[in-house]
Amino acid sequence: MSGNVWIAGGGVICGIGTDLQACLEAFAQMQPGMQDMQYLRSIHRGVLPVAEVKADNAALAARAGMPEHISRTALLSKIAAEEAWASSGLGARAQYRVGFVSANTVGGMDKTEEFFASYLQHPPSGGRLQQVVHHECGSVTELVADAMGIRHHVTTISTACSSGANALMYGARLIRNNIADVVIAGGTDALTRFTLNGFNTLMILDQAACRPFDDTRTGLNLGEGAGYVVLVSDAIAATLPQAPWCRLSGYANANDAYHQTASSPEGTGNYLAMKGALEMSGLQPEDIAYINLHGTGTQNNDDSEARAIQRLFAPHYPPMSSTKSFTGHTLGASGGIEAVFAALAVQQGIIYPNAHFTTPMKECPLVPATTFSSGNRIPHVMSNSFGFSGSCSCLVFSETV
Amino acid sequence: MNIFIQGMGCVSPQHTTGGPFLAEIREYEGNRLKAVEPDYKQWIDLKLIRRMGRVVKMGVAAAKLSLQEAAVVMPDAIITGTAYGCLDDTGVFLSKMINQQEEMLTPTAFIQSTHNTVGGQIALLLGCNACNNTFVHKAFSFESALLDSIMMLREGAVQHILTGGVDEITDHSHAILSRFGLYKQAPIRNTALLQSATKGTIAGEGAAFFTLGTEMTAHTVARLTGVSTLYRPADIPEITGALQVFLSSHACGPEDIDLLICGRNGNADEDGVYEAITQALFPQTAVAGFKHLSGEYPTAAAFATWMAARILQLQELSPGVLISGTAPAKIRKILICNGYQGTHYSFILLAHPNI
Numbered sequence: 001m002s003g004n005v006w007i008a009g010g011g012v013i014c015g016i017g018t019d020l021q022a023c024l025e026a027f028a029q030m031q032p033g034m035q036d037m038q039y040l041r042s043i044h045r046g047v048l049p050v051a052e053v054k055a056d057n058a059a060l061a062a063r064a065g066m067p068e069h070i071s072r073t074a075l076l077s078k079i080a081a082e083e084a085w086a087s088s089g090l091g092a093r094a095q096y097r098v099g100f101v102s103a104n105t106v107g108g109m110d111k112t113e114e115f116f117a118s119y120l121q122h123p124p125s126g127g128r129l130q131q132v133v134h135h136e137c138g139s140v141t142e143l144v145a146d147a148m149g150i151r152h153h154v155t156t157i158s159t160a161c162s163s164g165a166n167a168l169m170y171g172a173r174l175i176r177n178n179i180a181d182v183v184i185a186g187g188t189d190a191l192t193r194f195t196l197n198g199f200n201t202l203m204i205l206d207q208a209a210c211r212p213f214d215d216t217r218t219g220l221n222l223g224e225g226a227g228y229v230v231l232v233s234d235a236i237a238a239t240l241p242q243a244p245w246c247r248l249s250g251y252a253n254a255n256d257a258y259h260q261t262a263s264s265p266e267g268t269g270n271y272l273a274m275k276g277a278l279e280m281s282g283l284q285p286e287d288i289a290y291i292n293l294h295g296t297g298t299q300n301n302d303d304s305e306a307r308a309i310q311r312l313f314a315p316h317y318p319p320m321s322s323t324k325s326f327t328g329h330t331l332g333a334s335g336g337i338e339a340v341f342a343a344l345a346v347q348q349g350i351i352y353p354n355a356h357f358t359t360p361m362k363e364c365p366l367v368p369a370t371t372f373s374s375g376n377r378i379p380h381v382m383s384n385s386f387g388f389s390g391s392c393s394c395l396v397f398s399e400t401v
Numbered sequence: 402m403n404i405f406i407q408g409m410g411c412v413s414p415q416h417t418t419g420g421p422f423l424a425e426i427r428e429y430e431g432n433r434l435k436a437v438e439p440d441y442k443q444w445i446d447l448k449l450i451r452r453m454g455r456v457v458k459m460g461v462a463a464a465k466l467s468l469q470e471a472a473v474v475m476p477d478a479i480i481t482g483t484a485y486g487c488l489d490d491t492g493v494f495l496s497k498m499i500n501q502q503e504e505m506l507t508p509t510a511f512i513q514s515t516h517n518t519v520g521g522q523i524a525l526l527l528g529c530n531a532c533n534n535t536f537v538h539k540a541f542s543f544e545s546a547l548l549d550s551i552m553m554l555r556e557g558a559v560q561h562i563l564t565g566g567v568d569e570i571t572d573h574s575h576a577i578l579s580r581f582g583l584y585k586q587a588p589i590r591n592t593a594l595l596q597s598a599t600k601g602t603i604a605g606e607g608a609a610f611f612t613l614g615t616e617m618t619a620h621t622v623a624r625l626t627g628v629s630t631l632y633r634p635a636d637i638p639e640i641t642g643a644l645q646v647f648l649s650s651h652a653c654g655p656e657d658i659d660l661l662i663c664g665r666n667g668n669a670d671e672d673g674v675y676e677a678i679t680q681a682l683f684p685q686t687a688v689a690g691f692k693h694l695s696g697e698y699p700t701a702a703a704f705a706t707w708m709a710a711r712i713l714q715l716q717e718l719s720p721g722v723l724i725s726g727t728a729p730a731k732i733r734k735i736l737i738c739n740g741y742q743g744t745h746y747s748f749i750l751l752a753h754p755n756i
Contacts, residue, residue, distance in 0.1 A: 042503060123576065124579070125580070133581075136484060136485065138484065138539035157536055173552040174552075177555065194498065200506070201508035253534060255479075255532070256530070257527070389515060389517045389525075390525065
């Protein structure tokens with residue numbers, strides 16, 4: 001029930017790169033990943049830009065070493081989880097009590113959509129069962145756990161857009177309670193027509209590139225991908241071939257309890273999550289050297305998040321940015337992907353840029369970083385993830401000294 | 402640190418939201434047990450009831466009953482387990498999206514389809530800003546929620562946690578899951594389920610929520626000693642081995658268990674496991690079943706936990722739950738051993754609060 005939780009490595013696949021190094025290069029070269037849809041079949045192709053992973057399922061399956069017919073969500077998950085594991089230098093998994101805690105929002109929905117079209121034409125016998133067998137969120141996690149030989153502790157979290165961050169918190173608890181030695185924690189989500197159309201009905205999708213924290217913002221762009229960190233205990237951290245990236249020093253989950261989808265105007269849940277994570281880490285607001293914003297680019301989210309930041313940090317604001325201006329909003333994956341970015345920010349002193357920013361918001365004029373830089377002194381980073389049903393989560397990563 | 406169930410609520414195919422404890426078994430013909438839904442107006446505003454999906458209403462009712470019994474107004478965390486989430490609203494949005502070729506869609510069903518809708522609606526109704534998490538891992542959904550709650554209570558930062566498991570059956574899900582061969586083909590009565598020798602089981606649904614805390618109060622129902630999961634065990638010795646490790650980690654052995662509640666579901670392919678576990682570790686122990694009451698579903702262990710805690714509190718076994726043996730006069734410890742489709746096993750240990 002005690003001890004530190006360390007980040008031993010991380011892996012990402014998303015719309016700006018199929019591994020972490022490629023993502024860093026995209027940030028450095030200011031190349032966001034939004035384009036016209038190439039892989040998702042939808043009537044919104046050509047209208048709604050999305051940040052797709054630039055590979056078809058056959059290519060992803062070959063890299064993942066998994067069958068092509070399974071959900072793209074599982075393929076993305078396996079690729080990022082394997083990269084995370086390899087980067088940790090931990091070696092054979094069999095020597096540890098390994099947990100896999102993965103988040104996603106719609107499980108194998110990409111395949112269920114195909115199934116359901118045939119099923120609805122000829123109920124109840126229409127549609128191939130193979131396409132719906134991995135519909136459940138947990139099934140996607142198990143496909144990857146089984147492929148990686150992880151059996152000790154496997155579970156799935158789904159709290160909408162904060163899911164990935166909550167996976168890190170639960171993983172950290174497993175380590176602090178001596179239930180696991182190592183936990184691969186994060187999230188995955190592939191683009192689906194279900195989510196694209198769902199967000200479209202809410203009228204929060206921008207038909208141009210999203211502009212988080214900008215006064216001209218009119219919505220978000222959806223993205224897809226997966227991101228995982230490798231969490232380890234003090235005992236395992238001491239055996240790593242290289243120093244861990246950083247420490248997960250604080251985390252908190254709070255609920256806005258305001259509306260099913262909208263954030264409260266004052267960002268109550270956002271504020272409580274950030275405040276709680278800071279308290280756990282034993283830090284003051286001025287200790288935070290970079291904030292990875294939730295920053296979706298919707299009117300409501302950015303306004304609430306900015307007000308919560310103002311309440312906690314005013315008058316001195318650390319550099320901040322929304323990497324969703326590059327990756328799009330990857331939903332259940334975003335908390336995992338951004339945890340990897342945030343942890344790496346501590347290790348390599350990175351401040352990520354916020355793309356397409358020109359005009360500060362009138363109501364709360366915070367100015368995000370707009371250029372990439374590394375080698376800064378970044379002792380502590382905060383990463384925000386907020387979602388439907390008032391879910392608000394915040395993680396704090398701290399340097400290893 | 403001891404963890405107690407301070408109050409609980411259950412919506413199930415049996416009469417569980419009021420009246421005497423499982424006084425008589427509600428009988429069903431067929432392979433689908435539907436939850437007996439209470440009058441939700443006692444907890445939820447009528448305007449909200451109309452908009453809520455069935456799974457949300459069942460979850461909210463069980464949560465409210467649980468807090469009422471515990472006399473807790475505001476929990477310090479809400480942790481939900483649901484394998485399927487909001488299937489009905491998912492089906493509605495998916496069907497419309499396909500039938501209308503992605504045009505003229507409205508957001509309501511999409512919003513309600515999100516997996517954390519149950520936990521979110523409970524928070525919204527209570528005005529609860531505390532930690533809110535949802536586990537969606539098949540037959541470990543409820544167990545993960547319980548474990549997360551136990552870990553949070555042990556960390557000492559919170560006093561009361563509302564945790565539970567909930568799942569619904571819909572016409573679509575029943576039709577599709579039937580095609581996987583999960584349910585019995587021939588006519589069956591739920592009261593005869595546990596004696597069945599054929600393949601398949603009966604589908605069920607429901608919600609059970611628990612208010613957990615670390616202090617014994619006048620409302621305390623039972624002690625929650627521990628929970629553990631076992632994924633894809635290679636064989637029966639691995640299950641019995643894990644079970645012995647679990648029991649000894651809580652300073653007891655098979656001989657200390659006064660009642661074993663097992664997850665028998667009438668499927669000839671699955672029930673042999675419980676026979677083997679009983680023979681190996683619990684040859685003298687009274688054994689009860691519960692899936693003839695709740696039906697089979699991934700979070701059915703939440704119903705079993707509710708039943709076990711009430712047995713400990715009232716010291717009475719409801720008719721028709723005992724499969725073999727005789728329960729001792731004093732029931733101090735109950736072990737729930739549940740399995741799901743041969744891949745997911747879980748152990749939940751409960752005790753009378755005074756021991």
